[in-house]
Amino acid sequence: MEKQVLRFKVNGDEYEIFIHPKTLLAEAIRDHLGLTGTKRGCDTVSCGACTVMVNGFSVKSCSVLAIQCQDMEITTVEGLEKNGKLSPVQRAFLDHGSYQCGFCTPGMLISSTTFLNELNGKVPSDMEIREGIEGNICRCTGYNSIVRAIDAVAQGKYKEE
Ligand code: FES
Ligand code: FES
Structure with missing residues (x-):
């Protein structure tokens, strides 16, 4: 299967990455963007370690394909801090x-x-x-x-x- 382009915003920054269509959002965040604060605990939608915000809603990032987040806004734990101040x-x-x-x-x-x-x-x-x-x-x-x-x-x- 050919790689596809994913454009999305993560923690306020615009990204354009090329991914396999089966890439999980958790993999895109950790392996493509290097934001390893998001953890993969079970990969079976049970533990919640991989939870990120997608357009303001909590989503278990092991449960969605990254490509489903086209043009969406993601916040990971790294994005909770603003201007060096913890939330x-x-x-x-x-x-x-x-x-x-x-x-x-x-x-x-x-x-x-x-x-x-x-x-x-x-x-x-x-x-x-x-x-x-x-x-x-x-x-x-x-x-x-x-x-x-x-x-x-x-x-x-x-x-x-
Ligand atoms: S890794 Fe456990 S719910 Fe996603
Ligand atoms: S599982 Fe150890 S602090 Fe939550």
Whole structure:
């Protein structure tokens, strides 16, 4: 099968890459763009380590073909930081110790950010937070510190810097 051209925007930068039509979005991000913050944990749409934002929605990048993202905007964990400043969710995770090995953390940060964006300022219950990140598995921390970090951002304790 011939390679195809994929034009898309990743973390605000325009890219044009030539890929095999069966290339997964996760492979394009990691192997073609070198953005290795996005992890491949299971490749079976189970763990959420590969989660990125596609046009503002959380998407497991092992579950879509890169070519399906033609002309779309992708945000990976590397794109959460702006002008050298960590995002509110990143700072809350740091303050609450919401990570250990870091394999799940990139996907968890993306899912948490998308979840909070979709709330439009509404403060969620603990259960709603847990449902909001249910597609992401963390084997190290347990989820309490992650839920506390997301809650702190939802409560307005962390602003964009
Ligand atoms: S690598 Fe995509 S969900 Fe696990
Ligand atoms: S910090 Fe280890 S799997 Fe999440």
